[in-house]
Amino acid sequence: MQASIALRCVRPAAGRPCKAAAQRRSVQVAATHKVTVLAGDGIGPEITDACLKVLTEAARAEGEELAYTPALIGGAAIDATGDPYPAETEAACKASDAVLLACIGGYKWDSLPNAQRPEKGLLRLRASLNAFANLRPAVVLPQLADASTLKREVVEGVDIMIVRELVGGIYFGEPRGFEERNGERVGFNTDVYSESEVERISKVAFEAAMKRGKRLCSVEKSNVLEVSQLWKEVVTRVGKEYPEVELSHMYIDNAAMQLIRNPKYFDTIVTGNIFGDILSDEASMLTGSLGMLPSASISEPGKPGIYEPVHGSAPDIAGEDKANPLAMVLSAAMMCRYGLGLPKVADRLEAAVTAALDAGFRTGDIMQPGCTQVGCRKMGEVLLQQLGVAAGAKA
Numbered sequence: 378m379q380a381s382i383a384l385r386c387v388r389p390a391a392g393r394p395c396k397a398a399a400q401r402r403s404v405q406v407a408a409t410h411k412v413t414v415l416a417g418d419g420i421g422p423e424i425t426d427a428c429l430k431v432l433t434e435a436a437r438a439e440g441e442e443l444a445y446t447p448a449l450i451g452g453a454a455i456d457a458t459g460d461p462y463p464a465e466t467e468a469a470c471k472a473s474d475a476v477l478l479a480c481i482g483g484y485k486w487d488s489l490p491n492a493q494r495p496e497k498g499l500l501r502l503r504a505s506l507n508a509f510a511n512l513r514p515a516v517v518l519p520q521l522a523d524a525s526t527l528k529r530e531v532v533e534g535v536d537i538m539i540v541r542e543l544v545g546g547i548y549f550g551e552p553r554g555f556e557e558r559n560g561e562r563v564g565f566n567t568d569v570y571s572e573s574e575v576e577r578i579s580k581v582a583f584e585a586a587m588k589r590g591k592r593l594c595s596v597e598k599s600n601v602l603e604v605s606q607l608w609k610e611v612v613t614r615v616g617k618e619y620p621e622v623e624l625s626h627m628y629i630d631n632a633a634m635q636l637i638r639n640p641k642y643f644d645t646i647v648t649g650n651i652f653g654d655i656l657s658d659e660a661s662m663l664t665g666s667l668g669m670l671p672s673a674s675i676s677e678p679g680k681p682g683i684y685e686p687v688h689g690s691a692p693d694i695a696g697e698d699k700a701n702p703l704a705m706v707l708s709a710a711m712m713c714r715y716g717l718g719l720p721k722v723a724d725r726l727e728a729a730v731t732a733a734l735d736a737g738f739r740t741g742d743i744m745q746p747g748c749t750q751v752g753c754r755k756m757g758e759v760l761l762q763q764l765g766v767a768a769g770a771k772a
C-alpha cells in the first residue's frame with residue numbers, strides 16, 4: 378500500500394556535487410517527499426493552514442523533508458479556471474508522492490450544472506488517480522467517548538475500519554441522467570460492479586482485516602440487488618485466500634442499525650461506494666464529530682493516494698475560525714503512514730492530537746463541560762506545543 382519514494386539529495390550546496398550521491402551505498406539519506414496540497418473550499422484553507430504547520434514540524438522532528446505543491450480544486454478552481462479539477466492540478470497530483478486534500482463545495486456553486494460542480498472535481502480527482510480503496514477508520518478516543526450522542530458504554534472502545542470502494546458503483550455507473558418517460562421527467566442512475574472491481578477492493582479489505590482484528594463484514598443488499606449478489610459471491614471467493622479472517626455478510630439496512638446498536642461488533646467493514654459513503658458518516662457520529670474522522674484513498678502500489686478528512690467544507694462555519702482541524706491532521710498522519718512510509722511522523726502527529734485532547738482543548742464541535750474551547754488557529758498552536766511535548770517525551 379505504500380508508494381515507492383525515490384531517494385534524492387536534500388538541498389545539495391550550489392555548485393558542489395551531492396555528497397549523498399557519493400555515499401549512496403553506505404548512508405541512508407532522507408528523501409524529499411512531494412505532497413500536492415489541495416486546500417479547496419469553505420473551512421479548507423483554515424484547516425490546511427493549521428495542518429501543514431503541524432505536519433512540517435512533525436516531519437522536521439524526524440529529519441524528514443516534505444515539499445508542498447499547492448493546487449486548486451472544487452469551487453476555488455471553478456472561480457479561477459472554470460473547471461473544478463484543472464489539468465494543472467491533475468498533473469501536480471500525478472507527479473506527487475501523495476495528495477493531501479481538505480474539502481470542497483459550498484452554497485455558492487450549488488446551482489451549477491452537475492459537470493461543473495465542485496463535487497465533480499473530487500470524483501474526477503479520485504478517478505484520475507484510480508484511488509479505488511477508501512480507508513476510513515472510526516476510532517472512539519477515550520477522551521471523546523462522551524462527545525458521542527450514544528451512551529459511553531456503547532461507544533467506548535469502538536475501533537472500526539470501513540473499506541469503501543471509491544471509483545465504481547452508482548456514483549460512476551452508466552447510463553445515468555434525466556429523460557422523459559410516460560409524460561414526466563425521470564432521473565436515473567446505474568449501480569454496477571465488475572468482478573475485478575469487487576476482487577481488488579476485497580483484497581484491500583482482507584489485508585486490512587489481517588492487520589487488525591481479523592474479522593471482516595461485507596455489507597450489501599443482496600436480497601434485492603443483482604449488483605450486491607455478485608459482490609457477495611466475489612467477496613466470499615476472495616475470502617478463501619484469507620482463511621484466518623472471519624468473514625460475515627450483512628444487508629446495508631441491518632448494518633446501519635447494528636452500527637448504532639452494537640458498534641463494537643464490527644472490526645473491518647468492506648462495502649460499495651454509496652453504502653460506504655453513508656455508513657462512514659454514520660460511524661462518524663460514534664466518534665462524536667465529523668471533525669475527527671480522517672481517511673485514505675489508496676491506489677495501486679507506487680501511485681499517489683489521496684488523504685482527506687471525511688467531512689465536507691462546512692460552509693456554515695467557514696471563515697469563522699471554528700473548524701476542527703484534527704481530522705485533517707489525522708489524515709496527514711495516515712498519509713505519512715500509508716503513502717510516504719513515514720510511520721514515526723505519523724506517530725508524532727497522532728500523539729500531538731491525543732496530547733491536545735488530554736490537555737482539555739476542544740473545538741466547538743467536540744466541546745464538553747470542563748474543557749477549554751478553542752478555534753481552529755488556536756488548536757493548531759496547541760498541537761504545535763503538544764508536538765514539542767510529545768517529541769520530548771519520545772526522545
Ligand SMILES: NC(=O)c1ccc[n+]([C@@H]2O[C@H](COP(=O)([O-])OP(=O)(O)OC[C@H]3O[C@@H](n4cnc5c(N)ncnc54)[C@H](O)[C@@H]3O)[C@@H](O)[C@H]2O)c1
Nearest residue numbers: 480481482483667668688689690691692693694700701742
Ligand atoms: N470530501 C469533501 O470535500 C466533501 C464531503 C462531504 C460534503 N462535501 C461538500 O461540503 C458542503 C457542505 O456539506 P454538508 O454540510 O453536507 O457536510 P459538512 O461535512 O461540510 O458539514 C456537516 C456539519 O458538520 C460540521 N462540520 C464538518 N466538518 C467540521 C469540522 N472540521 N469542524 C467543525 N464542524 C464541522 C459543519 O459545520 C456542519 O454543521 C457541500 O457543498 C458538500 O457537497 C464535501
